Structures are given as C-alpha cells and as structure tokens.
Amino acid sequence: MDESTRIWRDRVARWHKSGHSARVFAEQEGVNAGTLYSWSRRLGMQRSEYRQRSEKATLPALLPVVVAPPAATTPSSSAALEIVFPDGAVVRVPPTFDEDTLARVVRALGGAR
Incomplete structure (x- = not known):
C-alpha cells in the first residue's frame, strides 16, 4: 500500500468516526468533499458499517x-x-x-x- 493510500485510509476512517458530514470534515481537513467520498468508495469503507461498529459510549x-x-x-x-x-x-x-x-x-x- 503506497503512502497516499495509507493517508486517505486514515483520513476516511477519521471522517467515519467523527460523525461529521463529508462537507464539514473535508473543510476541517482542507480537502475536497468529493475526493473524500471517492476515496471512501475506492477503499471500500462504508460509513454505515463503520457506525455500527463504533462504540455507543462516543455519543x-x-x-x-x-x-x-x-x-x-x-x-x-x-x-x-x-x-x-x-x-x-x-x-x-x-x-x-x-x-x-x-x-x-x-x-x-x-x-x-
């Protein structure tokens, strides 16, 4: 896995964990929301699946x-x-x-x- 993929995998995971919309998270990260969505699909990281795995204690x-x-x-x-x-x-x-x-x-x- 190249460095760019590792960076985006980490970024997408943090987005899913944050609970923020793509627009808000992307703005905070200084990246394009469309690019964030694209990498999420490309990496096969479904936001709904991630939410199911996240702990309820984070609410x-x-x-x-x-x-x-x-x-x-x-x-x-x-x-x-x-x-x-x-x-x-x-x-x-x-x-x-x-x-x-x-x-x-x-x-x-x-x-x-």
Missing part, C-alpha cells in the same frame, strides 16, 4: 436543562439565547446569529454531532 451525554425566568434587558444583555454549561462556561448567542458558526461552536464544545 454525547445528555445534560440537564434549566429554563430561567426572563431577566430585565440591560444594554450588556443583548443575547437572544444564553447557554450555561455545568462547568460555568457561557455561550451568548445574539439575535442575528449565523447558524453554521453556532453549530461549529457546539461541536467544538462536545455537543451535537
């Missing part, structure tokens, strides 16, 4: 959600949504947020896949 844990009563709006509280994590980290989402950016932040924090 994100559910966290309790507490809905707080609305507070009075102050000039510094212009967020439409505020997410407070158990460790105290806070993500404030403005009323005019970009959904793709928020999704990347949630993934980076170990949330939805």
Whole structure:
C-alpha cells in the first residue's frame, strides 16, 4: 500500500468516526468533499458499517436543562439565547446569529454531532 493510500485510509476512517458530514470534515481537513467520498468508495469503507461498529459510549451525554425566568434587558444583555454549561462556561448567542458558526461552536464544545 503506497503512502497516499495509507493517508486517505486514515483520513476516511477519521471522517467515519467523527460523525461529521463529508462537507464539514473535508473543510476541517482542507480537502475536497468529493475526493473524500471517492476515496471512501475506492477503499471500500462504508460509513454505515463503520457506525455500527463504533462504540455507543462516543455519543454525547445528555445534560440537564434549566429554563430561567426572563431577566430585565440591560444594554450588556443583548443575547437572544444564553447557554450555561455545568462547568460555568457561557455561550451568548445574539439575535442575528449565523447558524453554521453556532453549530461549529457546539461541536467544538462536545455537543451535537
């Protein structure tokens, strides 16, 4: 097996394990999503088969959600949504947020896949 094949086999395996779409994973890797699909087919690596083999422990844990009563709006509280994590980290989402950016932040924090 040549070096290029080894690199792509590893990359495709990481993509399948990541749970990300080809577009998102390819963007993170700096490669073309079509090329990622092509190598997956070429190597005979089926994503559905890989998911069946992956451990369920890799799924994100559910966290309790507490809905707080609305507070009075102050000039510094212009967020439409505020997410407070158990460790105290806070993500404030403005009323005019970009959904793709928020999704990347949630993934980076170990949330939805």
